[in-house]
Amino acid sequence: MQRRDLLLGLAASGLAAPAARAQAAWPNRPIRLIVPFTPGGSTDTMARIAAQKLQERLGQPVVVENRSGGNGAVGGIAVAQSAPDGHTFCASASIQVMARWVMREPGYDPLRDLVPVARTGQGALLLVMNRDRTPTTITELVAAARANPRDWTFGTSSLGAAGHLATVEFNRLSGLDIPIASYRGTAPAVQDLVAGNIQLLLDPMLALVPQVRANRVRALAITAPQRSPAVPEVMTAAESGMPGLEFYSWWGLWAPRGIPPEIVARVNAILREGMREPDVVQRLTDMGIEPVAETPEQFAAFIERDVARNVELLRLANFRPE
Numbered sequence: 001m002q003r004r005d006l007l008l009g010l011a012a013s014g015l016a017a018p019a020a021r022a023q024a025a026w027p028n029r030p031i032r033l034i035v036p037f038t039p040g041g042s043t044d045t046m047a048r049i050a051a052q053k054l055q056e057r058l059g060q061p062v063v064v065e066n067r068s069g070g071n072g073a074v075g076g077i078a079v080a081q082s083a084p085d086g087h088t089f090c091a092s093a094s095i096q097v098m099a100r101w102v103m104r105e106p107g108y109d110p111l112r113d114l115v116p117v118a119r120t121g122q123g124a125l126l127l128v129m130n131r132d133r134t135p136t137t138i139t140e141l142v143a144a145a146r147a148n149p150r151d152w153t154f155g156t157s158s159l160g161a162a163g164h165l166a167t168v169e170f171n172r173l174s175g176l177d178i179p180i181a182s183y184r185g186t187a188p189a190v191q192d193l194v195a196g197n198i199q200l201l202l203d204p205m206l207a208l209v210p211q212v213r214a215n216r217v218r219a220l221a222i223t224a225p226q227r228s229p230a231v232p233e234v235m236t237a238a239e240s241g242m243p244g245l246e247f248y249s250w251w252g253l254w255a256p257r258g259i260p261p262e263i264v265a266r267v268n269a270i271l272r273e274g275m276r277e278p279d280v281v282q283r284l285t286d287m288g289i290e291p292v293a294e295t296p297e298q299f300a301a302f303i304e305r306d307v308a309r310n311v312e313l314l315r316l317a318n319f320r321p322e
């Protein structure tokens with residue numbers, strides 16, 4: 001089902017056929033990158049890097065517009081309903097493709113209504129904890145949560161986000177059922193974590209490494225098979241006591257269905273090159289992010305695989321859409 005929907009979206013954009021039209025007039029006004037989450041999180045940061053590279057090469061202002069709400073659906077709907085003329089894009093994360101499986105009525109179908117343009121980066125997650133809590137490893141955390149389950153709550157930036165899915169997997173692997181509180185983005189979740197209103201958070205390194213370095217939260221593990229040069233002192237999940245907890249978030253751009261294929265190809269080419277420039281690579285590496293260079297077709301195929309894995313994870317966890 002996912003493959004059919006993705007192919008329909010690509011066909012609607014013209015990507016399934018050779019380019020036939022010149023788009024000399026594009027862009028002829030400012031471009032909007034709609035971010036479906038609040039400022040300050042990883043999605044917002046990645047969008048602003050992409051916006052800078054597009055603006056440098058297209059000669060038009062590229063404006064980042066935050067429209068949070070509905071687990072990314074508010075921004076996604078805004079893009080899906082916009083004119084497919086290459087002046088409006090959705091800049092979001094892996095959560096964007098999960099709307100149908102985490103919401104009863106998302107209001108749109110991201111696999112049919114949005115066209116994959118470019119995947120810009122991927123990165124592991126950090127498991128962080130309120131600094132007033134005493135565990136220093138996942139093993140100690142699981143023991144503490146098992147002894148006093150009411151004392152622990154996970155936050156998540158949004159249902160369907162990589163951090164949410166990783167939290168579901170954490171509960172499954174540990175045999176616990178730690179409650180998960182959903183927020184409208186990473187920034188408010190971090191605020192509540194620091195204040196002690198929640199005790200745990202799994203979220204992309206890009207957003208949490210600065211919090212760790214500022215000593216505002218304590219990092220327990222990274223969800224990757226190797227430690228990260230961004231925070232080399234932080235153990236992998238396996239080292240910390242939970243083998244199998246390997247998760248990555250990723251970021252990209254989508255366009256409204258029906259966008260001319262030449263525009264998709266040009267935006268994709270700009271970002272494939274721009275996200276691999278030395279200054280960008282260094283900036284991303286410092287935050288634990290790896291740039292990605294894929295064609296739109298490769299991006300669509302990746303989405304298909306990612307959605308299949310995550311839907312199965314939600315099924316095993318008996319997750320019910322809200």
